[in-house]
Amino acid sequence: MDMDGLKRQAAARALEHVQDGMKVGLGTGSTARQFVELLGERVAGGMKVIGVPTSEATRAQAEACNIPLTTLDEVDRLDLTVDGADEVDPALNLVKGGGGALLREKIVAAASDRMIVIADDTKWVDVLGRFPLPVEVVPFGLAATLRAMATAFAQSGVSGQMGLRKGNGGHVFVTDGGHWIVDAHLGRIADAPRLAGLLSLIPGVVEHGLFIGLASTAVLAGAQGIRVVERR
Numbered sequence: 091m092d093m094d095g096l097k098r099q100a101a102a103r104a105l106e107h108v109q110d111g112m113k114v115g116l117g118t119g120s121t122a123r124q125f126v127e128l129l130g131e132r133v134a135g136g137m138k139v140i141g142v143p144t145s146e147a148t149r150a151q152a153e154a155c156n157i158p159l160t161t162l163d164e165v166d167r168l169d170l171t172v173d174g175a176d177e178v179d180p181a182l183n184l185v186k187g188g189g190g191a192l193l194r195e196k197i198v199a200a201a202s203d204r205m206i207v208i209a210d211d212t213k214w215v216d217v218l219g220r221f222p223l224p225v226e227v228v229p230f231g232l233a234a235t236l237r238a239m240a241t242a243f244a245q246s247g248v249s250g251q252m253g254l255r256k257g258n259g260g261h262v263f264v265t266d267g268g269h270w271i272v273d274a275h276l277g278r279i280a281d282a283p284r285l286a287g288l289l290s291l292i293p294g295v296v297e298h299g300l301f302i303g304l305a306s307t308a309v310l311a312g313a314q315g316i317r318v319v320e321r322r
C-alpha cells in the first residue's frame with residue numbers, strides 16, 4: 091500500500107473514536123487531511139460534530155467538506171483532537187510543525203480532553219530529533235532569539251544547525267500567525283521535556299514543535315497493519 095493509503099487507514103481508525111455531538115480539533119498536514127475528508131463524509135451522512143481547525147488550510151478544507159466549525163473563543167474544551175506528527179516516540183512525545191501549523195496545533199491539542207496522533211509508521215522513532223525541530227519565532231530580534239536557542243540547546247545537551255524556513259519562491263515562510271519558523275537540525279534529543287521547557291522561556295520563541303504529554307493515543311499504519319499505542 092502507498093503512503094496515502096497508510097495515512098488514510100490511520101485516519102479511518104481514529105474516526106472510530108468520533109461520536110455524535112463531539113467537538114473535534116482538526117489537525118494539519120497530509121495525514122490530518124485524510125481524517126478531515128473522512129469526517130466530512132460522516133457529516134454528509136448525518137453525523138453531528140463541530141470542528142476547530144488548526145490552520146487556514148484545514149479551515150478551507152473543512153468548509154469545503156461542510157463540517158460545521160467553531161473557535162476556542164466560542165467553546166471551552168474539545169472532546170478530541172486528531173492530528174498528524176513528524177515524529178512520535180515511545181512516551182508519545184511528538185515533533186510537530188513540519189507543515190508550519192504548530193502554534194495553533196498545540197493550542198487546540200492543549201484545549202482537548204484527548205489527542206489522537208495519526209501517522210504512517212515511518213514517524214515512529216526511539217528518540218526524537220531526526221526530523222528538524224520547528225521553532226516558531228517573532229521576526230523582531232531574530233539573532234538574539236537564535237543565540238538564546240543555541241544556549242538552550244547546549245543546556246539540554248544537543249547542538250546542530252538552525253535554518254530559517256523558506257517557502258515557495260525562496261521567500262521566508264510566514265505562519266498563519268504572521269511569525270517565522272526556525273528549523274533546528276539536532277539529530278537526537280535525549281531529554282525532550284527539558285529542551286521544551288528551556289525553549290519556552292525564550293521571549294522571541296512563540297512556540298516550539300515539541301509536544302510533551304499532549305498525545306494520549308498514537309495510531310500508526312504500516313505494511314503489517316495498524317498499531318495503536320496508548321500513553322502510559
Ligand SMILES: O=C(CO)[C@H](O)[C@H](O)COP(=O)(O)O
Binds near residue numbers: 175185
Ligand atoms: O505538524 C504538522 C503540521 O504543522 C503535521 O501534522 C506534520 O507535519 C505531519 O504532516 P504529514 O501528515 O503531512 O506528514
